């Protein structure tokens with residue numbers, strides 16, 4: 001059972017990976033949940049586990065957030081809640097890799113719609129209620145990839161930079177309202193993300209973290225009173241984020257390009 005009763009939490013991309021782990025930890029923290037992803041069967045299984053183990057109410061919304069219809073469905077469910085959200089975790093995201101001129105145009109555009117447009121759309125929908133209520137936390141799952149251009153992941157890195165800058169701006173705007181905004185920036189996390197159109201698997205010896213560890217980080221951020229808006233997560237991000245700042249845009253992009261260049 002949950003330790004304490006809390007307000008509603010939204011988690012997008014909750015059917016797998018980081019989002020599923022965040023949703024279960026929020027349920028354990030006592031939040032009733034609205035969980036969103038395209039795969040409704042996985043959301044139903046997650047909802048059943050969260051209800052059974054933590055006794056919280058869960059509403060699953062099977063929706064494609066890269067499409068306006070999907071976002072309308074989510075906004076509709078949020079509007080039916082009797083209370084404003086306490087936490088919104090905008091985590092759903094995809095990443096493409098390869099030479100940009102070889103990549104599928106529709107998929108690149110979908111990546112921007114999901115990683116950027118859906119984040120702005122849902123943040124715009126939930127933040128006014130949080131501000132009116134004088135409390136709430138917006139968490140955007142950005143990436144360590146946000147801090148530099150990454151050749152052969154050009155669209156992905158740009159979308160993650162968008163998310164990080166968006167949160168930094170919101171953080172300033174929200175000061176004094178009781179509402180906080182965070183961009184979580186993990187380095188490599190072993191999830192299905194790296195099997196989806198990804199050019200290469202993560203090297204076996206690369207220091208990574210688990211989806212559960214990122215989720216635990218999210219909960220620690222929520223539990224703390226501090227409001228540093230950009231949060232590095234995992235063994236690599238606390239090194240690579242300052243390093244890219246030190247090296248500068250051009251050298252960082254050149255180095256990343258050497259690593260990510262397709263070998264075939």
Ligand SMILES: NC(=O)c1ccc[n+]([C@@H]2O[C@H](COP(=O)([O-])OP(=O)(O)OC[C@H]3O[C@@H](n4cnc5c(N)ncnc54)[C@H](OP(=O)(O)O)[C@@H]3O)[C@@H](O)[C@H]2O)c1
Nearest residue numbers: 013015016017018037038039064065093143188189191193
């Ligand atoms: N894995 C990493 O190394 C890593 C590192 C840094 C940041 N991140 C970020 O972490 C977030 C989660 O990634 P992950 O590693 O957990 O990946 P994942 O295991 O592939 O999970 C992605 C989640 O997003 C959902 N999703 C994908 N397309 C969607 C759409 N059009 N509409 C609604 N939901 C959609 C998926 O559900 P459905 O397929 O059921 O829709 C799934 O629940 C992403 O924003 C990613 O950029 C990942």
